[in-house]
Amino acid sequence: MRIDIITVSPDLIKSPFEFSIMKRAIDKQMAEVHFHDLRKFALNKYGKIDDYQFGGGAGMVLMIEPIDACISQLKKERDYDEIIYMTPDAPTLNQRTANTLSMAENILILCGHYKGVDHRIREMHITKEISIGDYVLSGGELGAVVLCDAIIRLIPGVLGDETSALTDSFQDDLLSPPVYTRPAEYKGMKVPEVLLSGNFPKIDDWRTEQALSRTESIRPDLL
Numbered sequence: 001m002r003i004d005i006i007t008v009s010p011d012l013i014k015s016p017f018e019f020s021i022m023k024r025a026i027d028k029q030m031a032e033v034h035f036h037d038l039r040k041f042a043l044n045k046y047g048k049i050d051d052y053q054f055g056g057g058a059g060m061v062l063m064i065e066p067i068d069a070c071i072s073q074l075k076k077e078r079d080y081d082e083i084i085y086m087t088p089d090a091p092t093l094n095q096r097t098a099n100t101l102s103m104a105e106n107i108l109i110l111c112g113h114y115k116g117v118d119h120r121i122r123e124m125h126i127t128k129e130i131s132i133g134d135y136v137l138s139g140g141e142l143g144a145v146v147l148c149d150a151i152i153r154l155i156p157g158v159l160g161d162e163t164s165a166l167t168d169s170f171q172d173d174l175l176s177p178p179v180y181t182r183p184a185e186y187k188g189m190k191v192p193e194v195l196l197s198g199n200f201p202k203i204d205d206w207r208t209e210q211a212l213s214r215t216e217s218i219r220p221d222l223l
């Protein structure tokens, strides 16, 4: 999978790709991520990429010309399965969307900044809009990193058996059951007996029960 990210702050988001599972996927050549600095497509030598909004109001808006130039150039080089705009006024990211996007070959992500982008760019190029939650960040960059992490770990072969995504929370619309490791007792707190029993059908039943009861109490909306 190839992911292209258009941003005004490439340096802000490079390092998460140099660690853990995203690094592993990139090292194994299962994912490649390319950063495109929007300022390189600025209208003048001072790097102008934003302007005041028509109609008045606080906050600058990213201009249409630099974004169109950048996206058009990338589209000439390859076909994209999705061109995604990260913005709070969009459907919220969930595991289902991450699963679908993990099967894509080429994804382009546009990060908003300031007050957002000129709306015409959304009509012109964007095929999907994603929010990472009902709060406003300073820009779409951190959302783009969240999205990439959620997608990249699902690419077949990225996670080994020991970290399989199949048992993650949300894969079956339920939260995960609690997990424990050694020691079996710590400061008087014991690991649930059933997990030490070696009785795997019973352990499976316990995990399902726990997943259901945790979902019911913490996220009843998922049921």
Ligand code: ADE
Binding pocket: 086, 087, 088, 112, 130, 131, 132, 133, 134, 135, 136, 137, 138, 139, 140, 141, 143
């Ligand atoms: N940009 C600003 N806030 C955001 C959010 N909640 N999700 C995605 N992109 C954003």
